Amino acid sequence: MAAPASPSIPFARNLREAGIAAAIAMALAIPFLGLRTVNLDQGLVVQANLRYVPLAGLVVFLGRLVLGLLAAPLRRAVAPLAGLKPPAGAQRLRPYGGPLLILAAAVLPFLPFANRYVIDLGTTALIYILLATGLNITVGLAGLLDLGFAAFYAIGAYTCALTTTQLHWGFWPALAAGGLASSLFAVLLSLPILRLRGDYLAIVTLGFGEITRIVILNWQSLTGGPNGVSGIARPTLFGLTFDRRAPEGGHTFAEMTGIAYAPEQRLIFLYLVILALTALAAYTVGRLRRLPIGRAWEALREDEIACRSLGINPTMVKVSAYATGALMGGLAGCVFAARQGFVSPESFGFMESATILAIVVLGGMGSQAGVIIAALFIVVLPELARSFADYRMLAFGLAMILIMIWKPGGLLSGRTPTITLSARKAKSMAEATS
Amino acid sequence: MSTEPLLDVQGLTMRFGGLLAVDHVDLTAERNRITALIGPNGAGKTTIFNCLTGFYKPTAGRLLLRHPVRGPIELQKLKGFGVARTGVVRTFQNIRLFPSMTVLENLLVAQHQALMPQSAFSFAGLLNLKGWRAAEDAAVETARDWLRRLDLLAVADEAAGNLSYGMQRRVEIARAMSTNPLLLCLDEPAAGLNPRETRALAELLVGIRVEHGIGILLIEHDMGLVMDISDRIFVVDHGARIAAGTPAEIRNDEGVIKAYLGEPDADEATTGTESP
Numbered sequence: 244m245a246a247p248a249s250p251s252i253p254f255a256r257n258l259r260e261a262g263i264a265a266a267i268a269m270a271l272a273i274p275f276l277g278l279r280t281v282n283l284d285q286g287l288v289v290q291a292n293l294r295y296v297p298l299a300g301l302v303v304f305l306g307r308l309v310l311g312l313l314a315a316p317l318r319r320a321v322a323p324l325a326g327l328k329p330p331a332g333a334q335r336l337r338p339y340g341g342p343l344l345i346l347a348a349a350v351l352p353f354l355p356f357a358n359r360y361v362i363d364l365g366t367t368a369l370i371y372i373l374l375a376t377g378l379n380i381t382v383g384l385a386g387l388l389d390l391g392f393a394a395f396y397a398i399g400a401y402t403c404a405l406t407t408t409q410l411h412w413g414f415w416p417a418l419a420a421g422g423l424a425s426s427l428f429a430v431l432l433s434l435p436i437l438r439l440r441g442d443y444l445a446i447v448t449l450g451f452g453e454i455t456r457i458v459i460l461n462w463q464s465l466t467g468g469p470n471g472v473s474g475i476a477r478p479t480l481f482g483l484t485f486d487r488r489a490p491e492g493g494h495t496f497a498e499m500t501g502i503a504y505a506p507e508q509r510l511i512f513l514y515l516v517i518l519a520l521t522a523l524a525a526y527t528v529g530r531l532r533r534l535p536i537g538r539a540w541e542a543l544r545e546d547e548i549a550c551r552s553l554g555i556n557p558t559m560v561k562v563s564a565y566a567t568g569a570l571m572g573g574l575a576g577c578v579f580a581a582r583q584g585f586v587s588p589e590s591f592g593f594m595e596s597a598t599i600l601a602i603v604v605l606g607g608m609g610s611q612a613g614v615i616i617a618a619l620f621i622v623v624l625p626e627l628a629r630s631f632a633d634y635r636m637l638a639f640g641l642a643m644i645l646i647m648i649w650k651p652g653g654l655l656s657g658r659t660p661t662i663t664l665s666a667r668k669a670k671s672m673a674e675a676t677s
Numbered sequence: 678m679s680t681e682p683l684l685d686v687q688g689l690t691m692r693f694g695g696l697l698a699v700d701h702v703d704l705t706a707e708r709n710r711i712t713a714l715i716g717p718n719g720a721g722k723t724t725i726f727n728c729l730t731g732f733y734k735p736t737a738g739r740l741l742l743r744h745p746v747r748g749p750i751e752l753q754k755l756k757g758f759g760v761a762r763t764g765v766v767r768t769f770q771n772i773r774l775f776p777s778m779t780v781l782e783n784l785l786v787a788q789h790q791a792l793m794p795q796s797a798f799s800f801a802g803l804l805n806l807k808g809w810r811a812a813e814d815a816a817v818e819t820a821r822d823w824l825r826r827l828d829l830l831a832v833a834d835e836a837a838g839n840l841s842y843g844m845q846r847r848v849e850i851a852r853a854m855s856t857n858p859l860l861l862c863l864d865e866p867a868a869g870l871n872p873r874e875t876r877a878l879a880e881l882l883v884g885i886r887v888e889h890g891i892g893i894l895l896i897e898h899d900m901g902l903v904m905d906i907s908d909r910i911f912v913v914d915h916g917a918r919i920a921a922g923t924p925a926e927i928r929n930d931e932g933v934i935k936a937y938l939g940e941p942d943a944d945e946a947t948t949g950t951e952s953p
């Protein structure tokens with residue numbers, strides 16, 4: 244029902260489309276609103292109550308009509324924004340953007356307004372940035388759609404949970420194990436699906452995501468099933484814990500540094516850990532893009548047949564993309580597990596995969612800055628709208644639609660070349676003169 | 678100028694269900710020489726290329742590459758990317774670039790095979806070690822040379838997909854040459870080029886075959902170009918080889934003329950100089 248962007252759609256046509264939409268809405272409303280099961284003495288009975296059906300039709304009719312009338316002016320209003328370019332000087336500041344951002348994020352927990360809630364929100368946002376940075380490799384760079392990325396997140400989280408609770412490992416070895424396990428799992432998973440493409444790949448990855456969750460849910464003896472795993476080790480700083488009292492034979496951060504104990508210290512430390520991991524991941528991806536492996540990922544997205552004609556083995560390229568993405572997903576899972584102290588299969592459902600994918604798509608495929616902006620948007624916006632409670636998802640959906648109208652390629656859709664000949668020329672000339 | 682045999686194709690056959698697209702074709706290509714493969718539309722030329730470069734598994738036949746270092750290699754036993762790694766590199770009839778990557782990036786992707794170990798499978802690259810930087814500089818210089826030769830320096834940092842058709846064809850050739858090939862297989866490189874661009878292409882092909890000591894296998898409908906630069910021509914029609922010889926021999930071959938012009942009583946005569 245997408246109206247073409249002609250400047251003025253005749254009113255009659257808008258009316259007709261609104262009528263069609265209303266008819267569809269009423270047809271859908273009959274089973275959804277009109278029939279309901281009532282628990283009477285003789286058991287469940289279906290009762291017809293068609294009162295709300297015309298109402299649904301009316302709401303949709305008016306809504307569609309207003310949307311139709313507003314679409315053209317709206318599009319015109321946002322059109323100039325799409326052509327917005329950063330000022331010329333911004334290009335030169337670009338290399339400093341990353342470090343500045345990291346610095347700003349690092350001082351955030353020490354600012355006066357940073358209470359428990361702000362730090363917690365920041366940690367969540369950083370976990371999503373790390374997850375989306377990983378998924379961005381598979382989807383944004385290598386062009387392999389993955390609807391089951393939460394599986395890697397789950398593997399990382401459960402590896403961390405099980406190694407710390409069952410094997411009594413500390414957080415740091417568990418973190419490494421989580422990343423590696425997730426990566427290994429990705430290699431095993433990706434081998435059978437390498438021949439698939441597009442829709443088929445999407446469906447199979449969706450399946451893998453769900454299978455992973457269901458296996459975790461049902462492997463009671465190992466994972467505790469729906470009860471999850473609790474008592475996961477918290478991160479330590481050179482062996483120092485952030486507890487009130489030192490564990491047997493250990494020391495706390497407060498004891499050793501003389502800084503008074505405060506419960507926030509643990510949160511701040513965790514926040515800084517995930518910040519460091521995310522910064523490292525973003526830096527690594529930025530560098531990988533400029534290496535043969537990263538260029539091969541992008542080349543694979545562009546044309547797999549051309550890749551083969553140049554002697555590139557697509558299998559290796561795909562496996563490396565999945566494995567590197569999963570590594571970051573696994574690390575994020577570990578941090579998530581250590582932060583909650585508890586994991587259960589509920590946290591790794593399809594909604595999780597969808598959210599991470601939404602961040603990547605919204606941010607503009609392949610763009611690191613886009614991922615950061617989109618992750619903040621997706622994590623923080625629902626929080627800001629918390630007072631509307633029920634309308635949160637509605638506002639969220641509306642915001643998504645607006646962005647897709649405004650920038651169909653994502654917030655930052657332009658691709659930055661990984662190397663330019665002009666920059667090289669300038670560099671070699673500078674070297675010659677110095 | 679040595680013209681050692683490079684490629685020896687014997688009895689190449691490719692069947693798609695009931696269709697015999699290539700029927701027992703024999704073919705040879707030598708170093709320092711341009712070998713042309715011509716024939717009417719649908720004759721099976723591209724299919725021969727697809728078999729040769731590992732994109733199709735031939736129904737029958739032997740494709741022997743005499744590799745100067747690795748010795749004789751039977752190409753039909755290799756996978757597509759494996760064939761390219763022996764130095765048999767192709768271009769495509771309907772251009773396959775990496776459109777949103779820049780021209781320079783396209784040429785660097787082509788050097789993936791050499792660069793991957795030089796970046797120590799990314800580890801030296803991640804640490805930005807000196808050895809890796811030198812390797813990358815060398816790769817950029819290789820790319821720069823080819824861009825210069827194909828007159829593409831000015832567009833090196835443009836997205837390949839935004840270039841004109843003629844430029845995209847040149848980028849594809851530059852990209853193939855960046856792999857440092859042994860046998861360059863070009864599928865209709867002059868299609869869509871204007872006469873001036875075609876002349877430049879002819880000069881380029883004649884130049885690189887000697888300078889780089891490579892063999893060139895050329896599918897082309899532009900008879901002027903083929904007759905001008907080919908050392909040897911193979912003609913296929915309906916999947917079968919109907920003639921082989923020097924340009925002068927092919928020009929006067931009755932079978933070839935008939936294949937191109939059709940039987941005298943056919944309703945429509947087509948000339949071979951048109952591109953599809």
Ligand SMILES: Nc1ncnc2c1ncn2[C@@H]1O[C@H](COP(=O)(O)OP(=O)(O)OP(=O)(O)O)[C@@H](O)[C@H]1O
Binds near residue numbers: 696698719721770953
């Ligand atoms: N994958 C395939 N499946 C089935 N038939 C095919 C396939 N590839 C090619 N063919 C058929 O094989 C025959 C030869 O095609 P081919 O593309 O090799 O011709 P060509 O000589 O390159 O023609 P042109 O000059 O038009 O490029 C055609 O009849 C074509 O339809």
Ligand SMILES: [Mg+2]
Binds near residue numbers: 722723
């Ligand atoms: Mg063809």
